[in-house]
Amino acid sequence: MRGRGPAPGLLERWGLRDDADGLAAFCERVVEALGERVAVVKPQSAFFERHGSRGVAILESTIRQFRNFGCLVLLDVKRGDIGSTVRAYADAYLDPSSSLYVDAITASPYLGVGSLAPMFETAAAHGGGVFVLALTSNPEGPSVQHAVGPDGRTVAQTVIDEISQLNRGAQPLGSFGLVVGATVGATGHDLSGVGGPLLAPGLGAQGATPDDLRTVFSGNLPAVLPSYSREVLAHGPDTVALQAAAERALAECRAVLTGAAG
Numbered sequence: 001m002r003g004r005g006p007a008p009g010l011l012e013r014w015g016l017r018d019d020a021d022g023l024a025a026f027c028e029r030v031v032e033a034l035g036e037r038v039a040v041v042k043p044q045s046a047f048f049e050r051h052g053s054r055g056v057a058i059l060e061s062t063i064r065q066f067r068n069f070g071c072l073v074l075l076d077v078k079r080g081d082i083g084s085t086v087r088a089y090a091d092a093y094l095d096p097s098s099s100l101y102v103d104a105i106t107a108s109p110y111l112g113v114g115s116l117a118p119m120f121e122t123a124a125a126h127g128g129g130v131f132v133l134a135l136t137s138n139p140e141g142p143s144v145q146h147a148v149g150p151d152g153r154t155v156a157q158t159v160i161d162e163i164s165q166l167n168r169g170a171q172p173l174g175s176f177g178l179v180v181g182a183t184v185g186a187t188g189h190d191l192s193g194v195g196g197p198l199l200a201p202g203l204g205a206q207g208a209t210p211d212d213l214r215t216v217f218s219g220n221l222p223a224v225l226p227s228y229s230r231e232v233l234a235h236g237p238d239t240v241a242l243q244a245a246a247e248r249a250l251a252e253c254r255a256v257l258t259g260a261a262g
């Protein structure tokens with residue numbers, strides 16, 4: 001998977017202005033270079049929202065173009081709220097009648113996994129997916145996610161177990177995924193019953209390597225969806241260089257995920 005993070009630093013590096021025109025040019029080039037070559041793209045909504053209504057229009061158009069190539073779009077929005085508001089987020093991103101409709105989104109479980117139910121229902125109704133944060137790649141994450149509750153489980157393990165329950169019986173994988181950073185190391189959390197995809201950000205720019213996937217995911221490697229953003233995008237705007245960077249990342253991850261010795 002390739003993340004799409006048109007951050008200000010990247011626009012500048014590509015010789016583009018940090019405005020909506022720069023953002024549009026950036027997205028056009030990324031779609032042209034990678035639209036036919038990647039299975040999943042993960043645009044980060046904030047990098048579009050910071051350009052206001054034009055940014056959101058560019059996000060809509062970029063989503064459409066990638067989907068036209070047959071690419072799955074996983075929008076990184078990390079939404080979460082009380083149930084009635086989550087219903088509106090579900091309508092915005094997971095209902096096919098919305099202009100922001102995508103195949104899957106990221107969601108934050110810190111108002112309780114149950115508060116995300118409207119997203120789960122809408123995703124299930126339309127064949128979409130929801131990736132819920134469990135063990136995030138940032139150094140601040142463990143202070144919340146490793147906290148132990150009254151039943152002896154960590155916050156992260158509670159999230160993992162609730163998502164496992166939602167996927168119960170689904171074959172080969174259910175619609176509900178977890179986010180587990182490639183940077184987190186061996187935390188002792190049990191992912192064996194998840195039955196859904198495991199999104200692994202943190203590769204490349206945040207320091208994790210494909211080898212780290214073995215440590216973090218061990219027996220669960222076949223469910224892992226590795227994600228790179230800056231590591232690939234920093235090679236633009238040259239189309240061939242972007243494509244080569246994506247191919248390199250793919251080859252390195254494939255060697256680990258298909259069980260090559262290492």
Ligand SMILES: O=C(O)c1cc(=O)[nH]c(=O)n1[C@@H]1O[C@H](COP(=O)(O)O)[C@@H](O)[C@H]1O
Nearest residue numbers: 044076106136137181201205206228229230
């Ligand atoms: O949900 C995410 O995608 C995510 C979760 C997480 O734990 N860590 C994390 O970095 N991300 C996102 O993944 C992307 C990583 O970008 P790079 O570090 O450039 O590959 C960013 O857009 C983050 O918002």
